[in-house]
Amino acid sequence: MTKPPIAMIRPIAAVSLALVLAACASPGFEAPDASFKGRVNVIETPVVLAGSQVKLAGQDFKPGQEVTIYYGGTALNQAPAVVGADGKFQTQFQVPQGAQTGNHSLTVNAAKPAAAVLLPLKVSPNVPLSGQERFDVKVQKLVPGLYQAAYSAKSDRVFVTSAVGRPPISQTELVKINPQTLAIEARVEAGLVPAAATASGNAPAVNRFAVYGVAVDDANGTVWVTNTRQDTVAVYNQADLKLIKQFDAGVVPHARDVLVDAALGKAYATPVGQADIVVFDTKTLAVLKKIPLQTTVKGPGDRKFSPMSLELDAANHRLFTVSMSTNEVAVINTRTDQVEKVFALEGARSASGVAYDARTNRVLVASQGSDNLIIADVASGNVLHDVKVGAGALNVAFDPVSNLAYVSNRASDTVTVVDINGRIVANLAGGSFPNHAVIDGKGGVFAVNKARGSDDPQGDRISYIKLR
Incomplete structure (x- = not known):
């Protein structure tokens, strides 16, 4: 990247x-x-x-x-x-x-x-496996190179991105999953990146718009993805996975996450390393603006906010993101696209994943460098709980039905389940390199993980996890 x-x-x-x-x-x-x-x-x-x-x-x-x-x-x-x-x-x-x-x-x-x-x-903390008896877990092998998943409540389908290797990337897909069986219903290869002929006249190597981040827009029946390596995003149709629009390269530098506020008709994408968020119109599929993000962290050097994951408070139209470089949370009003507040997270290092609990007005942040889940009060910015969950805590999803957070610990191969008061409820085997999780709004979570190699039986799986 x-x-x-x-x-x-x-x-x-x-x-x-x-x-x-x-x-x-x-x-x-x-x-x-x-x-x-x-x-x-x-x-x-x-x-x-x-x-x-x-x-x-x-x-x-x-x-x-x-x-x-x-x-x-x-x-x-x-x-x-x-x-x-x-x-x-x-x-x-x-x-x-x-x-x-x-x-x-x-x-x-x-x-x-x-x-x-x-x-x-x-x-890193050595958190033993525990609590398996409290959860039902269904697992299915998918395609190589899984990255993220998104769930559509309207169509009751899961959309998963995958990409293999480094550029030029020839193997990358958007996959549509049946949430009951976890079977693949449809799949599409990402489009080819335009390339000029080589000086020798030979055909260039196959290089596709690899898909990484993913979000659904149920108002328009679309799926948004980030093409991280081409610094852009693309939009697909939920029904048949046909490409609707491939944005030009450079629209979102090093695009990581994308999220949709369907009620307001806006999509948001994070450019890692750039101190802003790019906003799109989900109907016209046009770039609207950039929202600048200012760090509150003082210190030597040119420090800036570097956004990673995104989370939406749909009821109040607030967007949350975290900064990997400065370990802060930014809260953005999606009606006005103005930053409401930015606050630092004591105890976080290389913050990357973010979730939100509307009932308690708490933000949950997973940090790779400190192997922890931090639960903080949004109103005051105070850290309430610092939970050591496992090596390489990369992403987190919060399920309001069970009041449980699911943390993907990429380096320790676990998914740690934590309640909103910072207590570890379970530490589940997550397969190789747990990468991402998303809730279904029914008390369950879809988690995806990557593989250590082409013959890894524990890799490239989707799991459905639900409290019994």
Whole structure:
């Protein structure tokens, strides 16, 4: 997407310190080596828990350097790792059983010559599976590369997006699902991206308008999708999945989510990395305006609001979005398309998913970087509950019928069910890479997950989850 909307948790990369100190026998420091570009990554350990064995790999170090990993002045690896002639090394250590969850800073110290690199390490909560006996779960394998789902109350159908790989993308579909059987009723490939002939005259590689985010408009019988990699959106017919309009590339840079306020005839799309929301007319299918989003977070650098997921308070025509870069919530009046308020969420890191409970006027935010679900009061902006739910909490759906929130934890392969008062009701197996969930308004939730490979039996499934 850049990256697809559904942004996954990657191995934690090191942040190099510009400071490199030369080791010497004298009390003074030698001149720093400005050419040092050492990097360290966590490998083979996608989720770090208390008690985990962590493997590290370094590269671009100086051959012969001896590397020790420190936390709070204590060496973690049993013996220094020696850098090979290729500038690479590997080492490992065990996270203490009593390690607290959260983001920790390790120091990677090299000697002969001296250098230092900071390594951020996130220790995720280890939430055991529980409460399975309280829920009925129906599961069905679908198509490769599932991303998001949307439910149409009017047509009683589920619409799911899928896209496989990185550009050029040749495999991407919009799929229509029967909610009772979870069987595919219809499917359509996304259209081809126009491309000029190559200099050699060869036909260009197949590249389609890959579909990621999805929303339904029951007033007009349409389905809206985001084409993240082409920076735009498209509109399809619910009945036969025919393409109604493909907007030009660039209309919504790095488009992630789309949501429709059907009563007001407007669709909203989030451009990740841009401090605004793009508004469309759902009848004329024209771009109306952009709503600017101003951060309230003060600090060094050019910080800006970067919108991710969207949620609608349909009764009061309020739109909610969260900022991945500044960990804030924005509340927008969809009648006027004016921002009513923006407030920060203490305890959130890389906020991405958002849901809303109209009965209590609480917003629920899932954050990938802090592995938690935060429940906050919209009126005051105060955080009421901070619930550790699992590694890579990516999205959340709130069901007002059962008063339960369903959090898709992408890195821990779970869907955590939390009540509005912050109590974990259940922690369910979500298959590989749980990615998104949507309510049906009848007390049930449709959840989709991705796959770790083409032969993954736990991947690319849709699940229907309902409290017994």
